[in-house]
Amino acid sequence: MRLVIATCEVDYAGRLSAHLPKATRLLLVKNDGSVLVHSDSGSYKPLNWMSPPCTLIEKDDQWTVKAKSGDSLIITIHEIHSDTSHELGIDPGLTKDGVEAHLQELLAAHLDTIGPGLRLVRREYPTPIGPVDILARSSEGGTVAVEVKRVVEISAVEQLTRYLDLLNRDTKIAPVRGVLAGNVVKAQARTLATDRGIRCVVTDYDELRGLTDPTERLF
Amino acid sequence: MRLVIATCEVDYAGRLSAHLPKATRLLLVKNDGSVLVHSDSGSYKPLNWMSPPCTLIEKDDQWTVKAKSGDSLIITIHEIHSDTSHELGIDPGLTKDGVEAHLQELLAAHLDTIGPGLRLVRREYPTPIGPVDILARSSEGGTVAVEVKRVVEISAVEQLTRYLDLLNRDTKIAPVRGVLAGNVVKAQARTLATDRGIRCVVTDYDELRGLTDPTERLF
DNA sequence: GGCTACATTTCGCCT
């Protein structure tokens, strides 16, 4: 990893065109060839960058970073204030816990939190337009399709509506009712869902996790 | 901006939990308090980070970064290989050309590329569920709602369908037909759009730009 | 402040 503090201008040409006027910035060159241009604020996203795989050619005061697609990043160096390199080695990577997949697992294991008498058919039930998060049989004989989201927004209502339209054409499982489950249900999503006869269930991730054997979740 | 090369472990607790085992990484501390943990590969996204506003407390070999929301990033330092600071000043920021907003402007100025005899009603036509990119009057008396995307995907069809449902209830402008316009139209989006009577138009950004007075587009 | 939509989104999974 190479770290350069430099006064520079940057021009990107690719899916769009972008220009950075002359200023002092951090140029971060990674071992995989990627280049990041960071300012001293903003967030984790660089002002400009080139993703790997790409090649960096330095010629006088001009750096040219090119990707196979033809995207190019041209950095004009006006002054270099610092230029250091460090050997980091490969990173063992990140382990995560708490994303939608886990909420889906927990809900599938505790279908009673969605409704009484439900029996799991399967998670990620495949359809031609994508997998339904949870499909379950109701004690009354019908089917329930559950769409799981950390935050239920209007797009989740649309998504589940598409699934329901399709699933209800299958006479082996129809009628299929819809349920949206999430830790947060946005007001507008709830309104649209209710209008379409879709029920919303507010889940509690911590509570659900408490119901499961805690030894399963340690890392 | 402070740049630290350190052998460290990182734990994040917030919207999810994440852990980074001991390894050598770049710790980037920006002037606004944000912290980025970068490895030597990946892309522009850090392995772990804390967005501003947040506070960094260093106590012995432990860095604690806390956000108002309660999110926390705990960095355990095993060894510091380098620790430098640099004054960068504020950045003048990025100018862009070629984003959706520009495509919308160009299309509104050249409605003939969408269909003959169209007259602009307005761009960003407001509705209760969001703005319609372009609303135009057809020479036959009806209305045309145009959704503009750089890349037209299935979600654009859903979005325009919602607008059309709503707009067609307004007797002053009904009937309203839908048009999807973009530089790229994905096959599945085209299929769904056609099925719903929505026409797709493939635009050419460079060609559209050429139709406009070029002096307007320089930066 | 809430909500919507855009992004050089990136990332990961699955076909």
Place this chain on the structure above:
DNA sequence: AGGCGAAGTGTAGCC
């Protein structure tokens, strides 16, 4: 490789 959905998304614009 391409399609599709999720993201600790971030960010800007509008109401």
